[in-house]
Amino acid sequence: MSLILASALISIALNPLLFSMVEPIRKLILARSAFARRCDARTDPFAELPMTTDRKYLAKQVVLVGYGRVGSRIAAAMQAQGIPFVVAEQNRELVAQLRKEGLAAVSGDAADPAVLIQAHIAEAAMLVVATPDPLIIRQMIDTAKTLNPEIEIILRTHGEEESVLLSKENIGTVFFGEEELAKGMASHVVQRFSVTEHGQ
Structure with missing residues (x-):
């Protein structure tokens, strides 16, 4: 198996896990940082x-x-x-x-x-x-x-x-x-x- 194919398979396997972690991490950062909340508010309708x-x-x-x-x-x-x-x-x-x-x-x-x-x-x-x-x-x-x-x-x-x-x-x-x-x-x-x- 080529290195490129192996990398692609690993990426495909990890993508759902990584995407599922984005929102919890975002919420954690927003909960702990006033600066992050201000930045987020600017783009939040x-x-x-x-x-x-x-x-x-x-x-x-x-x-x-x-x-x-x-x-x-x-x-x-x-x-x-x-x-x-x-x-x-x-x-x-x-x-x-x-x-x-x-x-x-x-x-x-x-x-x-x-x-x-x-x-x-x-x-x-x-x-x-x-x-x-x-x-x-x-x-x-x-x-x-x-x-x-x-x-x-x-x-x-x-x-x-x-x-x-x-x-x-x-x-x-x-x-x-x-x-x-x-x-x-x-x-x-x-x-x-x-x-x-x-x-x-």
Whole structure:
């Protein structure tokens, strides 16, 4: 067997493996490098809203950061009420899906000011942060307040200590997950017992 033929066979055999590794490696690099994310955003059509985006999503809208379990529920509630909003979400595939569904969405890490700028934070009425990472939250708040000092901010936190600190800073309305869950459950219990007592 000639060396050229052997090389060709090895290349053919390795190609699928190499191509399957490209996307995971790309995601790893993007996750670890802000510079790589900025470079990627320049060529990513999902990193900015399309030119055809309706004006209602560009001013007086809600910017919703995060479209996970909490964010998607908030989005559904806003959609049901006809409240215009733009989603800022790191998961590019999810952003692509949201756009297919007709939602305004941009891809990227909202801790990067460029992402909030693309979501038109400077003209937004409200910033809703549905992701609980305290470091990212503070970066987003700084960007939002710098570009839009009058913006209303709604925050989600996981930790009670962080919730107390953010509340003391008076930078927005803070929702602490466990506390809100406890309030909801307690309210249900009280309501059920109240109905039972009145029914007797």
